[in-house]
Structures are given as structure tokens and as C-alpha cells.
Amino acid sequence: MTTVLSLSVDPALDRRAPNQQIWPLTATVTEAGHLAIGGCDVVDLVARFGSPLYILDETTVRAACQQYQASLARLYPQAPHRVLYASKAWSCLAVCALVAQEGLYIDAVSAGELLTAVEAGVPGDRIYFHGNNKSHDELRYALELGVTVVADNWHDLQGLRELAGDRRPRVMLRVTPGIECHTHEYIRTGHLDSKFGFDPNEMPAVLEFAAQRNWEVVGLHAHIGSQIFELQAHRDIAEALVSWYRQGRETYGLPFTELNVGGGLGIRYTEADDPPTIAEWVEAVVTGLGKAWEGSGLPWPTLVCEPGRSLIGPACVTAYTVGSQKTVPGVRTYIAVDGGMSDNPRPITYQSRYSALLANRPTATAATVVTVAGKHCESGDVLLRDVLLPAPASGDILVVASTGAYNYSMASHYNRLPKIAAVLVNQGEANLILRRETPADLLRQDCLPDRLRG
Ligand code: LLP
Numbered sequence: 001m002t003t004v005l006s007l008s009v010d011p012a013l014d015r016r017a018p019n020q021q022i023w024p025l026t027a028t029v030t031e032a033g034h035l036a037i038g039g040c041d042v043v044d045l046v047a048r049f050g051s052p053l054y055i056l057d058e059t060t061v062r063a064a065c066q067q068y069q070a071s072l073a074r075l076y077p078q079a080p081h082r083v084l085y086a087s088k089a090w091s092c093l094a095v096c097a098l099v100a101q102e103g104l105y106i107d108a109v110s111a112g113e114l115l116t117a118v119e120a121g122v123p124g125d126r127i128y129f130h131g132n133n134k135s136h137d138e139l140r141y142a143l144e145l146g147v148t149v150v151a152d153n154w155h156d157l158q159g160l161r162e163l164a165g166d167r168r169p170r171v172m173l174r175v176t177p178g179i180e181c182h183t184h185e186y187i188r189t190g191h192l193d194s195k196f197g198f199d200p201n202e203m204p205a206v207l208e209f210a211a212q213r214n215w216e217v218v219g220l221h222a223h224i225g226s227q228i229f230e231l232q233a234h235r236d237i238a239e240a241l242v243s244w245y246r247q248g249r250e251t252y253g254l255p256f257t258e259l260n261v262g263g264g265l266g267i268r269y270t271e272a273d274d275p276p277t278i279a280e281w282v283e284a285v286v287t288g289l290g291k292a293w294e295g296s297g298l299p300w301p302t303l304v305c306e307p308g309r310s311l312i313g314p315a316c317v318t319a320y321t322v323g324s325q326k327t328v329p330g331v332r333t334y335i336a337v338d339g340g341m342s343d344n345p346r347p348i349t350y351q352s353r354y355s356a357l358l359a360n361r362p363t364a365t366a367a368t369v370v371t372v373a374g375k376h377c378e379s380g381d382v383l384l385r386d387v388l389l390p391a392p393a394s395g396d397i398l399v400v401a402s403t404g405a406y407n408y409s410m411a412s413h414y415n416r417l418p419k420i421a422a423v424l425v426n427q428g429e430a431n432l433i434l435r436r437e438t439p440a441d442l443l444r445q446d447c448l449p450d451r452l453r454g
Contacts (some may be wrong), residue, residue, distance in 0.1 A: 001041035017277035019267040019310040020150060022355045022401045024057035024317065026425075032425060035359040038425025042319055044361035045423060046397050050436055051321040052339035054408060054422035058098065060315035061404075062129045064278065065102035068307065071282035076289075078367070079300035084128055086263050086308030087113050089405040094424055094433035095312065096120035107306045108147075111138045118145060128260075128306070132196050136163060150174050150221050152197055157209055170216045173206060173262060174198065174250075177222040177240035179233050197222065203244050211252035215380050218255070219301060223262025226309060229275050235288035237261045242292040249298065260304035261285050267313045269402050270353050273313075278310060309405035316404030318420075319359060322396040323375075333354055335392045339383045340374010343415045344407045348380045353401045356384055359397040371397065376415050408434070416442055436441070 009131040009270065018025060026038050036044045038057045046053055063081070072081035084107040085099040091113045096106055097120040105126045117127050124145035131138070139159045148170045151157050160169055176197040178395045185359050198206050210217045218239045224233050241259060248254040266275040276284070285305065292302060320337035327333040347351040356372065358364065368389040374381040383400060392398060411419050418437030423430045 004442075006405055015063075015067075017067060017279070018060045018436050019265060019275050019312040020061070020277060021060075022268050022270070024060040025063055026057050026059050026314055029362055033361060035357065035362045038430070039428035040425045040430045042317075042399060043397055045425070046319050046321065046359075047424055049244055049421050049430070049432065051319060051397070052337070052343055052420045053319045054163070054316055054343075054403065054420060054434070055319060055430075056299065056312075056324060056404060056422060056424050058315075058318045058424055058426035061095075064103055064311045064315070065099055065104055067278040068282065068305070068311070069103060071279040071301065072286075075282055075286045076303050079302055081303045081305075082258075084260075084304060084306035085311055086306045087117060088409055089308030090312045090316075090407075090409050091116045092408070092422070092434055093120045094431075096122055098424075100126070101313065104311075107308075111135075111141055113145065114138075114145065117201060123127060125170075128304075130174075134159065134281065139163050142143065143169055146170070148172055148218065151210075157206070160215070160340070161213065164213075164215070168214055168216055170218060171210065172221050172258065173210065173217065173221050174221040174223075175200060175241060175244060177224060177237060177383075179222075179224045179236050179240060189325055194325035200244075207248050207252045207254065210248075211254055211410060217248070217253065219258030219260065219304075220248070220256065221260035221262065221304075223306070223308045224264055226264050227266040228264045229266045229273070230282065231284035232275055234261065234264065234281060235284045237285065237291040242296065242298075245301070246296065257299075257302055258302040259289065260306050261289075263305065263307040263309070265307055266333060267310055267311040267402060267405070270355050272353075274309075313402050313405030315333075316407070316422075317403070318400045318403040318407065320398045320400070322392045322394055322398050325392075325394070332372045332386070333368070335370045335389075335398070336373045336375060337383065337398055338375060339417075339420060340376045340383060341378065342374070342376060342412050342414045344383060344403060345410045345412065346375075346406060347383055348378070349410075352383055354403070356387055356389065356398055357401075358390060358392060359399045361390060363398075366390050368392075372400075376417075378414075413442060418442060 030036045062288045068083045084105040086107045096117045100122045107128045108114045109131045125145045127147040129142045130150045131145045150172045152174045167320040174197040178192045248256045265281045341348045372384040421436035422434035424433045
């Protein structure tokens with residue numbers, strides 16, 4: 001068997017950091033010369049489940065979950081830890097249930113994400129509820145479920161005061177830490193000019209307000225951004241929060257026990273990306289916490305983190321079928337696939353780059369530079385610009401790597417394309433986890449007033 005991608009098909013968990021791999025840990029080439037993920041031939045999967053198709057590798061998700069858990073257990077033995085899956089990266093029943101099986105908690109940011117976690121079997125006391133503009137309906141639902149509400153602003157605090165009634169909400173306070181980091185400006189959140197969290201100047205008033213309530217105010221939260229490679233920014237988080245943590249406990253008598261450092265670890269989309277491993281990220285966070293806490297007399301907090309992209313991003317690939325082509329002489333060749341910005345809005349939104357290969361001949365020499373376009377009525381609907389591939393032809397199965405995070409979750413119906421299906425693969429078995437929508441599904445919410453009927 002020729003293997004160009006990875007030697008591992010061992011489901012007993014590979015120790016390589018998934019976020020440093022472009023392809024899922026189980027990617028191999030079959031004897032038929034096809035790409036296989038999770039022991040399933042990708043060409044067969046497309047024949048069986050249709051195209052385009054998200055293919056999610058269970059081994060890679062579990063490995064990432066286990067690396068966060070094991071690194072925290074090893075590097076932070078002083079106190080308990082909690083790993084929350086930031087479900088905004090990919091919220092659906094199967095993904096929530098899978099990470100929950102690995103012992104992870106869930107971070108949800110809307111009634112829809114809360115419902116998904118609950119329906120996946122996650123109890124309310126294992127869910128944290130985020131968001132910078134929670135509606136009263138969402139807060140009411142969160143209170144009924146007994147989740148931890150991460151208060152982002154005064155609107156949340158006042159909403160909780162109005163709605164709590166006899167309940168004693170479990171609350172965490174989100175602070176804007178004032179930490180700059182290098183990533184796309186749309187996904188930076190830690191700098192002071194951010195819509196998220198309390199400005200540090202407001203913290204004394206926030207702590208005082210929280211102390212006057214009969215709430216279980218468990219600690220502080222900060223998140224500095226996403227797709228981050230530099231460790232220093234994450235090393236600095238505890239330092240940015242320690243004085244508010246101390247004031248909360250000592251001046252206002254708040255029962256703080258948790259410090260939530262958010263998510264943000266980046267992943268490798270192309271060879272040019274060089275993210276640290278999950279263990280290195282945990283080490284940076286723990287080192288920063290050690291420095292900030294040592295000698296403070298404060299008890300070690302429960303360390304909470306909430307990764308999304310690094311847990312789910314590298315585990316998924318999207319398979320498309322190649323259709324039309326257009327060569328602009330002396331300029332470029334466009335290869336069009338049967339999906340595009342509706343199943344992966346990241347290139348058009350953040351100019352994100354991806355890696356790809358042909359599943360029906362992954363080992364063929366990649367000698368042709370092409371631009372892979374989607375099928376949407378928009379010139380910017382380009383999935384990969386100037387990539388080397390083995391001269392794709394109509395009918396080839398083109399597979400894009402690292403599409404697990406913020407692809408399905410940001411998918412749209414642009415041009416009235418139905419959302420695509422997803423399968424979970426493991427040891428040769430493939431299970432449908434998201435049914436493919438049909439054009440008729442798109443009409444389900446449409447209403448046609450009588451006076452417009454022909
Ligand atoms: N916690 C909070 C409060 C967050 O806002 C986020 C992501 C996370 C955790 C998880 O961050 P991660 O580990 O995934 O970096 N749509 C963008 C990413 C937006 C990130 C939003 N917040 C993208 O496709 O790149």
C-alpha cells in the first residue's frame with residue numbers, strides 16, 4: 001500500500017497534535033489508489049452519500065480532546081480543569097455528543113446552540129452560555145437549564161437580576177483583557193476596542209454589583225481571538241485577570257474558583273502555517289498562570305479553557321465533484337466544484353487559504369496550477385487560489401482539508417443551495433450526522449401571501 005499522507009490508521013489514538021496536521025490523522029491511500037479517511041474510501045463515500053460532503057474523522061476529534069485533557073492533567077495538577085468545546089465551531093448533535101463522551105463541557109452562544117447541546121445529552125451543569133447580546137428569552141432558557149452564564153455586559157447582569165427569581169444563577173464575568181494578538185482583525189477579541197466583555201475600567205462596579213446579588217459568581221473569563229500561533233498572548237491572560245480575581249475575592253467576597261482563558265489555538269491549513277501543539281499551548285497558559293498566581297496567596301483556580309477550531313478543524317475534509325473548467329490564456333485556469341462559499345465562507349470572508357488533493361488519484365503528480373472556484377454567482381467565490389493539483393478533470397473528487405471549524409457552522413443558503421450532508425467516519429464505518437437538504441427543504445419556511453398567488 002502506498003501511503004503519502006499518514007501512516008496511522010490506528011484508532012488507538014495517534015499522539016501527533018491534530019492541529020499541526022493538514023489532513024486528519026487517519027488519512028491514508030487505499031490499495032485502489034484512493035484517499036481514505038477513518039478507514040473509508042472517500043470516492044465510495046461520495047458515491048454513497050452524494051457531493052459535496054463533509055467527512056468528519058472521529059479519531060482526530062477524540063485525539064484532540066484527549067490531548068487537551070491529558071496536557072492539563074499533567075501540567076496543571078494543582079487544581080481541577082475543564083475543557084469546554086466552543087460549539088460555535090460546529091454545532092450539531094453528533095459533534096456535541098462526541099466531545100461530551102470525551103469528558104468535555106460545552107460552550108454555547110445562542111438558544112440554538114444550547115438546545116443542540118441539551119438534545120445531544122449534555123446536562124445543563126456542563127454548559128457555559130456566552131454571547132454579547134443575549135435576549136431575555138435566551139437568558140430565561142439558560143436559567144431553566146441551570147447553565148453557567150458568562151455575563152458579557154450590563155445588559156446581561158440586569159437581565160439576570162430581572163429574570164433569576166428564586167433561582168441562584170451560576171455566573172462568570174467576561175473581561176476584555178487588553179491583549180493584542182496577530183490574527184485576522186475580524187477574529188481578534190482581546191484588544192480594548194472589542195464589542196466583547198467588560199472594559200477593565202468597569203470592573204470595580206461590576207464586581208460590586210455581582211457581590212450584592214445572591215448569585216454563585218464563579219470566576220472570570222477572557223478570550224483574545226482565534227487562529228493564533230503566538231504563545232505569548234495566551235501566557236499573558238492570567239496576568240491580565242489576576243488583580244480583578246483578587247479584588248473579587250478579597251474586596252467583594254465573591255466565591256471565585258474558576259479562571260477561563262478562552263480558546264484560540266490555531267491550526268495548519270497549509271504548509272506555511274506553523275501552529276504550536278496543544279500541549280505547548282496548555283504549557284504557555286499554565287506557565288502564565290503560575291507566574292501570576294505564585295506568591296499571591298490566592299488558591300489555584302479551576303482552569304477552564306474553551307477551544308473550538310483546534311478540536312474540530314483538522315478532523316474534517318470536504319469532498320466536491322469537479323465540473324466545468326475555464327482557461328483564461330496566459331492568466332489562469334478555473335476549475336469549478338459543486339459547492340463553494342455556501343459550505344465554506346472562510347476564503348471570501350477572511351481570505352483563508354486551504355490545501356486540497358484529488359481523492360480518486362491522491363498520489364498523482366501535482367503539476368498544474370489551478371484556481372478552484374465554487375458555483376456561486378460571485379467572482380469572489382474562490383475556494384483555493386493558485387494551487388498545484390494533478391490537472392483536475394470533470395468528475396474528479398476534489399478534497400479540501402481542515403474544514404471542520406466554522407464551515408458548516410457559517411454555511412448559508414446563498415443562491416438557494418441546500419446545505420450539504422456530513423458523515424462521521426471511524427474504522428471503516430460511516431454514519432450520516434447531517435442529512436443533505438433538498439431544494440424543497442428551502443421552501444419550508446417560505447410563506448406566500450394570498451394576494452400574490454397567481
Ligand atoms: N471562546 C470564545 C468566547 C470565542 O469567541 C471563541 C471563538 C472561542 C472560545 C473558540 O475559539 P477557537 O478555539 O475556535 O479559536 N469564524 C471565524 C472564527 C470566529 C471565532 C469566534 N470565537 C473563522 O472562521 O475563522
